[in-house]
Amino acid sequence: MRLIITFFFIISLFTGFISSQTLEERANAISKEEMQSVVEFLGNDLVEGRAPGTRGGNLSEIYMKSIFKLLGMVPGFNNDYMQPILIKGFTIDKLTLNGNGVTLNYLDDVVGSWVGSDENFNLKGDAVFVGFGITAGLWKWDDFKNVDVKDKIIIARVNDPGFYNNAIFEGKALTYFGRWTYHIEEAIRRGAAGILLIHTDETAGYGWNVVKNSWSGEEIYLESDISNNLKFRGWISEASFKKFLETKKIDINKLYELSKSPKFKPIPLGFSIDISGTAKKRELVIHNVVAEIPGKTDKKIVITAHIDHFGIGLESNGDAIFNGAIDNASAVSAMMVTAKILKEFQKDLYYSVVFVACQAEEAGLLGSKYFVQTYKDRDKIIANINYESTPVWGKTTDFMAVGGEYSTIEDMLKPILEKEGLQYSYFSLTNQGFYFRSDQFPFARYNIPAVWMSAGENDDSGQKKYPQYWKTNYHTVNDEYDPNWPMDGMKETIKMTLLLIEHINKTQAIPQWKRSLPFPLLIDKK
Ligand SMILES: [Zn+2]
Structure with missing residues (x-):
C-alpha cells in the first residue's frame, strides 16, 4: 500500500512538473495546426461566406457552440451558448x-x-x-x-x-x-x-x-x-x-x-x-455565441471576434463566395486558440473571461452592440479585447492595440511588447477610422475600455502584406484561405493578448480611460 502511495506521489510530482509550463511557454508552443483549424473550416466554400441568417451563417453559429463545448467552457448568456437576436x-x-x-x-x-x-x-x-x-x-x-x-x-x-x-x-x-x-x-x-x-x-x-x-x-x-x-x-x-x-x-x-x-x-x-x-x-433570428471561463471573481474580460461575412454575392472571375477568410475567420481562429489556452490555465484566472462570437458585424456591429445593450452583467465587464482580420503572415517587428491610446491598456501592453522586442505601432491607414468599425467599439461606447489587438504592418516578408490586404483583398471574393500562410502574425497576436490578460489577472488592475474620448458615450461615465 505504502509503495503504491509513493508511486502515485512520484507520478503526480512528475505530471505536476509537466503542467508547470508557464503561459508564455504555452504561447510559444502554439502550433500552426491549432491556428489553421478554425479559419480553414470557416473559410471553406461550403460555409458559403457566413452571411447572417443563411445556411452558412447558421452553420457557423453551431460550429462555435460545438468548439466552446469541446473546450469545456460554460454557457455565457442566460445559461445558454446562443443569444438570440431579432433582426x-x-x-x-x-x-x-x-x-x-x-x-x-x-x-x-x-x-x-x-x-x-x-x-x-x-x-x-x-x-x-x-x-x-x-x-x-x-x-x-x-x-x-x-x-x-x-x-x-x-x-x-x-x-x-x-x-x-x-x-x-x-x-x-x-x-x-x-x-x-x-x-x-x-x-x-x-x-x-x-x-x-x-x-x-x-x-x-x-x-x-x-x-x-x-x-x-x-x-x-x-x-x-x-x-x-x-x-x-x-x-x-x-x-x-x-x-x-x-x-x-x-x-x-x-x-x-x-x-x-x-x-x-x-x-x-x-x-x-x-x-x-x-x-x-422580413424578420429573422440570428445568434451571438457566448461562452465563459469562470475565474475567481465575477468581474469579466470579454474577448470578441465576429463570425459573419458577406455570404454569396455578385460573381467576379468565376467566384461569387465572399469567404472572409481573413475578415474574420482568421480572427475567430485567434479567439478560439486564446480560449483553448486560457482554459488550460483557468486556475490562474482572477477575472472570468467571456468569449463572444459576434454576429452581423458587417451590417453595422449589430451583434456586439446587442450583446452590450442586453448583457445583464455589463457593469462587471472591465475590458474588451477584440480580434479583427488577424494577420496570417510572417513575424512582425511591430504590434498594434487599436484604440489602446484612450485607456491604460496601452500602458499595460507597452512593457510586454518591449520585452518581446516588438514596437508599439498604429495603423498607417488613419483615414479609415478603424477603431469605430469593429466590435470593440460598442463596448467603448458603453464606457468599457476596449482595444483591437493585432500584429503590426511590418512582417518579415518586407512586403507589408497587412496594409496590402486592406487595399486589395478586403471585402472581395479574393479573401480566401491559404494553407501556406506562415501564421506567425496570428501567433504573435494571440501571445501578446495572453500576456496582457495574464498581467491584468496578476495585478488585478482594472483598465481605465485616460483621455477625453473622441466619440460620444451611450451611458454616463462611472
Ligand atoms: Zn471584419
Missing part, C-alpha cells in the same frame, strides 16, 4: 427622389434604406442642409444650433471639419463624428424624417461604387435602431445633389465653405424632397 431586414425594389421638378433615380443617383412598415412608401419633407451634422462637445462644435429639424429631410456631408482644419477633430484622421453611422445617429436624435449623405470620393474615402454595392441589397437592423422617426437613410451622389441645388441657383461650394465654420447654422434649401418607392421586409 429586421429591408430591401428596396424601387426608389425615386423628386425635388423642385428634378427626379433622381435609384443606384445611379441615390441609394438608401426605407425602415418603415409600409411596402409602398412615400415621404415628403423640407430639405435642410446641416453641414457635417455634428454636435461634439469635445471640440465645441454644434452644427444644429437649436434649429428644429424634426420631420425634415436633412442633407449632411460625411467626414468631419478636421478634414479642413488640423487643429480640430484630430485633423485628417477620421474621428467617429466623421463616420456615416454617426451622422445617422445624430439625425435620429434630432427627430429628422430622412437623411441624405452627400457622397464625394474625397470625404467618404471610397467611390460611389462602394456605396452603391453596400446599399443595394438587403439592409439589416436591430429593432432599437429603427424604432424612431428616421424612416429613410441614404446617400446622394454629389453630382445629383447639385442638380437639386441648381434649380434654386445655390452654389454647392458656398454651402461647403459655410460648413467649415463653427458658426455654421442649418440652411433650409427652399424646396421639399419627395421620397417614394417600394421595399420588402
Whole structure:
C-alpha cells in the first residue's frame, strides 16, 4: 500500500512538473495546426461566406457552440451558448427622389434604406442642409444650433471639419463624428424624417461604387435602431445633389465653405424632397455565441471576434463566395486558440473571461452592440479585447492595440511588447477610422475600455502584406484561405493578448480611460 502511495506521489510530482509550463511557454508552443483549424473550416466554400441568417451563417453559429463545448467552457448568456437576436431586414425594389421638378433615380443617383412598415412608401419633407451634422462637445462644435429639424429631410456631408482644419477633430484622421453611422445617429436624435449623405470620393474615402454595392441589397437592423422617426437613410451622389441645388441657383461650394465654420447654422434649401418607392421586409433570428471561463471573481474580460461575412454575392472571375477568410475567420481562429489556452490555465484566472462570437458585424456591429445593450452583467465587464482580420503572415517587428491610446491598456501592453522586442505601432491607414468599425467599439461606447489587438504592418516578408490586404483583398471574393500562410502574425497576436490578460489577472488592475474620448458615450461615465 505504502509503495503504491509513493508511486502515485512520484507520478503526480512528475505530471505536476509537466503542467508547470508557464503561459508564455504555452504561447510559444502554439502550433500552426491549432491556428489553421478554425479559419480553414470557416473559410471553406461550403460555409458559403457566413452571411447572417443563411445556411452558412447558421452553420457557423453551431460550429462555435460545438468548439466552446469541446473546450469545456460554460454557457455565457442566460445559461445558454446562443443569444438570440431579432433582426429586421429591408430591401428596396424601387426608389425615386423628386425635388423642385428634378427626379433622381435609384443606384445611379441615390441609394438608401426605407425602415418603415409600409411596402409602398412615400415621404415628403423640407430639405435642410446641416453641414457635417455634428454636435461634439469635445471640440465645441454644434452644427444644429437649436434649429428644429424634426420631420425634415436633412442633407449632411460625411467626414468631419478636421478634414479642413488640423487643429480640430484630430485633423485628417477620421474621428467617429466623421463616420456615416454617426451622422445617422445624430439625425435620429434630432427627430429628422430622412437623411441624405452627400457622397464625394474625397470625404467618404471610397467611390460611389462602394456605396452603391453596400446599399443595394438587403439592409439589416436591430429593432432599437429603427424604432424612431428616421424612416429613410441614404446617400446622394454629389453630382445629383447639385442638380437639386441648381434649380434654386445655390452654389454647392458656398454651402461647403459655410460648413467649415463653427458658426455654421442649418440652411433650409427652399424646396421639399419627395421620397417614394417600394421595399420588402422580413424578420429573422440570428445568434451571438457566448461562452465563459469562470475565474475567481465575477468581474469579466470579454474577448470578441465576429463570425459573419458577406455570404454569396455578385460573381467576379468565376467566384461569387465572399469567404472572409481573413475578415474574420482568421480572427475567430485567434479567439478560439486564446480560449483553448486560457482554459488550460483557468486556475490562474482572477477575472472570468467571456468569449463572444459576434454576429452581423458587417451590417453595422449589430451583434456586439446587442450583446452590450442586453448583457445583464455589463457593469462587471472591465475590458474588451477584440480580434479583427488577424494577420496570417510572417513575424512582425511591430504590434498594434487599436484604440489602446484612450485607456491604460496601452500602458499595460507597452512593457510586454518591449520585452518581446516588438514596437508599439498604429495603423498607417488613419483615414479609415478603424477603431469605430469593429466590435470593440460598442463596448467603448458603453464606457468599457476596449482595444483591437493585432500584429503590426511590418512582417518579415518586407512586403507589408497587412496594409496590402486592406487595399486589395478586403471585402472581395479574393479573401480566401491559404494553407501556406506562415501564421506567425496570428501567433504573435494571440501571445501578446495572453500576456496582457495574464498581467491584468496578476495585478488585478482594472483598465481605465485616460483621455477625453473622441466619440460620444451611450451611458454616463462611472
Ligand atoms: Zn471584419
